[in-house]
Amino acid sequence: MALLQISEPGMAPEPHQRTLAVGIDLGTTNSLVAAVRSGTPEVILDEAGRPLLPSVVRYFPNAAPLVGNDALHSASSDPVNTIVSVKRLMGRGRADVASMHLPYRFADAPGMVRLETAAGQKSPVEVSAEILRVLRRRAEAALGADEVDGGLAGAVITVPAYFDDAQRQATKDAAALAGLNVLRLINEPTAAALAYGLDNASEGIYAVYDLGGGTFDVSILRMTKGVFEVIATGGDSALGGDDFDRALAGWLLAQAADGGERGPGRRDADQWMSALPPGDRRALQTAARQAKEALSDAPRVQVDLALSDGRGVSQSVSREDFERLTQALLERTLNAVRNALRDARLAPADVQGVVMVGGSTRMPQVQRAVGGLFGRPPLNNLDPDEVVALGAAIQANLLAGNRAAGDDWLLLDVIPLSLGLETMGGLVEKVVPRNSTIPIVRAQEFTTFKEGQTAMAIHVVQGERELVSDCRSLARFELRGIPPMAAGAARIRVVFQVDADGLLSVTAREQSTGVEATVAVKPSYGLSDDDIARMLRESFDAAGEDMQLRALREQQVEADRMIVATRNAVAADGDLLDEDERARIEEQVLCLYKLSRGDDHSTIKAGVEALARMTEPFAARRMDRAIAAALSGRRLDQLDR
Amino acid sequence: MDAHSKSHFALFGLPERFALDPDALEAAYRRVQAAVHPDRFATAGDTERRIAMQWAAQANEAHSVLRDPARRAAYLAERRGAAIQAESNTAMPADFLALQMQWHEALDDARDAGDPAAVAALRAQVAAERDATLERIARALDVEGDAPAAAQGVRKLMFVERLLADL
Numbered sequence: 049m050a051l052l053q054i055s056e057p058g059m060a061p062e063p064h065q066r067t068l069a070v071g072i073d074l075g076t077t078n079s080l081v082a083a084v085r086s087g088t089p090e091v092i093l094d095e096a097g098r099p100l101l102p103s104v105v106r107y108f109p110n111a112a113p114l115v116g117n118d119a120l121h122s123a124s125s126d127p128v129n130t131i132v133s134v135k136r137l138m139g140r141g142r143a144d145v146a147s148m149h150l151p152y153r154f155a156d157a158p159g160m161v162r163l164e165t166a167a168g169q170k171s172p173v174e175v176s177a178e179i180l181r182v183l184r185r186r187a188e189a190a191l192g193a194d195e196v197d198g199g200l201a202g203a204v205i206t207v208p209a210y211f212d213d214a215q216r217q218a219t220k221d222a223a224a225l226a227g228l229n230v231l232r233l234i235n236e237p238t239a240a241a242l243a244y245g246l247d248n249a250s251e252g253i254y255a256v257y258d259l260g261g262g263t264f265d266v267s268i269l270r271m272t273k274g275v276f277e278v279i280a281t282g283g284d285s286a287l288g289g290d291d292f293d294r295a296l297a298g299w300l301l302a303q304a305a306d307g308g309e310r311g312p313g314r315r316d317a318d319q320w321m322s323a324l325p326p327g328d329r330r331a332l333q334t335a336a337r338q339a340k341e342a343l344s345d346a347p348r349v350q351v352d353l354a355l356s357d358g359r360g361v362s363q364s365v366s367r368e369d370f371e372r373l374t375q376a377l378l379e380r381t382l383n384a385v386r387n388a389l390r391d392a393r394l395a396p397a398d399v400q401g402v403v404m405v406g407g408s409t410r411m412p413q414v415q416r417a418v419g420g421l422f423g424r425p426p427l428n429n430l431d432p433d434e435v436v437a438l439g440a441a442i443q444a445n446l447l448a449g450n451r452a453a454g455d456d457w458l459l460l461d462v463i464p465l466s467l468g469l470e471t472m473g474g475l476v477e478k479v480v481p482r483n484s485t486i487p488i489v490r491a492q493e494f495t496t497f498k499e500g501q502t503a504m505a506i507h508v509v510q511g512e513r514e515l516v517s518d519c520r521s522l523a524r525f526e527l528r529g530i531p532p533m534a535a536g537a538a539r540i541r542v543v544f545q546v547d548a549d550g551l552l553s554v555t556a557r558e559q560s561t562g563v564e565a566t567v568a569v570k571p572s573y574g575l576s577d578d579d580i581a582r583m584l585r586e587s588f589d590a591a592g593e594d595m596q597l598r599a600l601r602e603q604q605v606e607a608d609r610m611i612v613a614t615r616n617a618v619a620a621d622g623d624l625l626d627e628d629e630r631a632r633i634e635e636q637v638l639c640l641y642k643l644s645r646g647d648d649h650s651t652i653k654a655g656v657e658a659l660a661r662m663t664e665p666f667a668a669r670r671m672d673r674a675i676a677a678a679l680s681g682r683r684l685d686q687l688d689r
Numbered sequence: 690m691d692a693h694s695k696s697h698f699a700l701f702g703l704p705e706r707f708a709l710d711p712d713a714l715e716a717a718y719r720r721v722q723a724a725v726h727p728d729r730f731a732t733a734g735d736t737e738r739r740i741a742m743q744w745a746a747q748a749n750e751a752h753s754v755l756r757d758p759a760r761r762a763a764y765l766a767e768r769r770g771a772a773i774q775a776e777s778n779t780a781m782p783a784d785f786l787a788l789q790m791q792w793h794e795a796l797d798d799a800r801d802a803g804d805p806a807a808v809a810a811l812r813a814q815v816a817a818e819r820d821a822t823l824e825r826i827a828r829a830l831d832v833e834g835d836a837p838a839a840a841q842g843v844r845k846l847m848f849v850e851r852l853l854a855d856l
Contacts, residue, residue, distance in 0.1 A: 231731045275719050447731035458723050489746040547742055548727040610734040660736040667740045671725055678724035679702040679717060
């Protein structure tokens with residue numbers, strides 16, 4: 049019967065051919081790439097057998113940048129050109145980074161920060177792309193991607209659940225610059241839960257406590273019959289292990305300054321830190337980090353460091369000292385956990401397991417405090433540094449269509465922060481509330497207030513506060529081409545769409561005339577399309593690659609994919625088409641096939657789009673049939689297991 | 690067939706009425722998402738990815754409306770021609786207005802006196818009113834076929850739920 053012949057939409061066209069896909073944890077301190085090999089997720093090691101790539105990039109005047117361990121060593125000697133913890137700068141402006149005590153020179157420009165380096169101005173997106181490029185090459189070499197047609201099919205990249213739209217978009221842009229096809233951005237805690245959940249095959253409510261180098265996230269998930277549903281998330285995208293280091297570094301400096309007398313206030317320590325030469329600051333923070341790590345095992349450590357002005361730091365630090373200094377930071381994470389539980393309308397006792405993620409959860413006081421809050425010891429079976437990348441690899445494998453029989457699950461994630469619009473008086477009107485499951489589409493109607501008005505500005509913000517000034521500005525959209533009418537007569541329907549990556553897009557249409565308004569986007573802390581195009585050109589020039597050739601290859605891959613998908617769809621559900629529709633689709637497929645053998649990427653692109661438009665009603669009918677089949681329970685035996 | 694042309698109930702294969710089995714809704718939601726979610730189409734062509742995104746968004750919207758009794762009732766009343774108009778229609782029966790004032794005074798008194806037991810008693814009273822209102826809405830929609838009465842009930846319910854959130 050026809051219903052049973054529907055091809056599984058997620059399956060690769062040819063089941064015997066495995067598609068190569070990887071999971072990438074683009075971390076503040078370290079980054080990793082993992083893949084599912086022989087059915088098991090594993091981290092891909094570098095040539096020296098190391099799993100972690102330090103998220104560090106060093107720039108030179110006339111040479112390619114160094115990435116990872118090679119760059120890490122110069123963090124103190126060349127701090128201005130050695131970029132560490134770049135993740136904290138993604139989608140951030142000058143005002144956001146002012147309090148971070150960073151040794152970099154920032155270009156004086158609005159929008160996302162730009163770093164002045166020996167290799168010229170660099171956006172955090174470009175710095176992140178260097179890290180991703182190294183991971184991509186590592187994966188291609190290890191997986192033999194060159195030998196498989198098409199190479200690496202794509203990557204799942206993880207982001208903190210609490211990342212806002214600008215930070216997510218910056219991450220996706222970085223992947224594009226690094227030549228990676230992003231299958232999906234997924235949240236780090238969700239990835240971690242996936243890595244644990246599949247091992248334990250457990251049902252129930254789980255919490256993920258993720259304290260990384262620069263970000264803190266908490267997610268509450270419900271696992272039911274193969275569905276991982278995020279019900280609430282919270283956190284602080286500017287709180288991480290780095291802050292614990294800084295608290296200790298400030299204290300060390302204060303101790304050195306007043307010779308062990310009663311230490312000065314935190315603000316003084318912060319000011320002194322800022323006043324240090326960049327090299328000293330980096331060295332002190334490194335010493336503090338090493339002391340923090342040592343204190344996870346030892347009750348007391350000795351820190352000895354000579355500063356460039358001749359002063360010396362020589363101080364014994366006990367675990368109690370460190371815990372006292374960082375108590376307030378820890379408390380901030382616990383408050384975020386309580387808020388997430390409140391959003392989920394759950395009590396700590398409802399949670400069946402607490403997954404610990406991020407190297408910073410190795411600190412004994414963190415383990416103790418989280419265990420105390422939930423009244424149960426946290427789960428630590430998987431390496432907290434690797435668990436996110438492993439989960440991302442598992443998801444990448446599923447998305448790429450390499451599903452084994454009985455291997456099926458679905459991630460349903462949420463938007464972490466409410467999306468809203470600026471209204472009269474600088475107030476925010478919420479359009480999409482936080483913790484809404486994505487993808488989500490919400491429409492809002494506007495009218496003109498002037499006679500003959502043909503344009504309109506919309507300011508989109510993200511956050512929970514009532515005043516625009518207290519929220520994060522995402523973008524300003526300008527609608528143009530509204531037909532001139534009397535004031536208040538036009539009805540402009542603006543549609544906000546948040547896709548499965550958590551990224552927002554906006555479209556607008558005048559309702560009475562049906563005229564589509566054009567939407568010009570000015571991202572507040574993002575890159576414009578022109579910026580991206582320029583960076584792409586520069587990266588191709590630097591790598592000595594031919595951009596036209598790459599664009600052609602990409603469009604050819606896309607055309608092939610479209611042709612195969614369309615043919616499979618017609619073979620499976622051709623009965624949903626009438627003779628005429630079928631003939632036109634087949635003609636268009638043939639036309640695209642011919643175009644794709646040519647050498648003009650823009651005509652191939654137009655051909656792909658034409659076929660996409662033509663097959664849209666067919667795809668919708670197929671979707672309808674798939675739902676009917678799903679509701680009749682025929683194809684979901686795994687989910688109902 | 691367009692994602693938006695189906696009713697929220699039809700999308701999940703559920704009967705179009707107020708009474709609803711939450712487990713059946715959750716099961717249908719999971720099944721529909723498993724079939725339409727963009728993750729199922731990550732390597733498909735543009736068309737299928739776009740359509741998957743629209744249907745998955747529609748499933749999320751339908752799920753969020755149907756699982757919330759007040760929104761479900763409002764949706765049904767609107768489909769039967771009785772819009773809620775929460776902002777413009779603030780007319781309430783006199784007895785309900787009197788009850789509202791009584792509650793607010795009781796809340797102020799309890800807070801001034803710092804009496805948690807009195808607040809708890811008030812909460813129980815308001816919660817009982819919410820349950821009674823839900824029952825009246827269910828009857829109006831599923832038995833009497835009286836959409837305007839259901840819409841009036843929904844407006845009352847919205848007030849009661851706001852007060853409960855404050856308590």
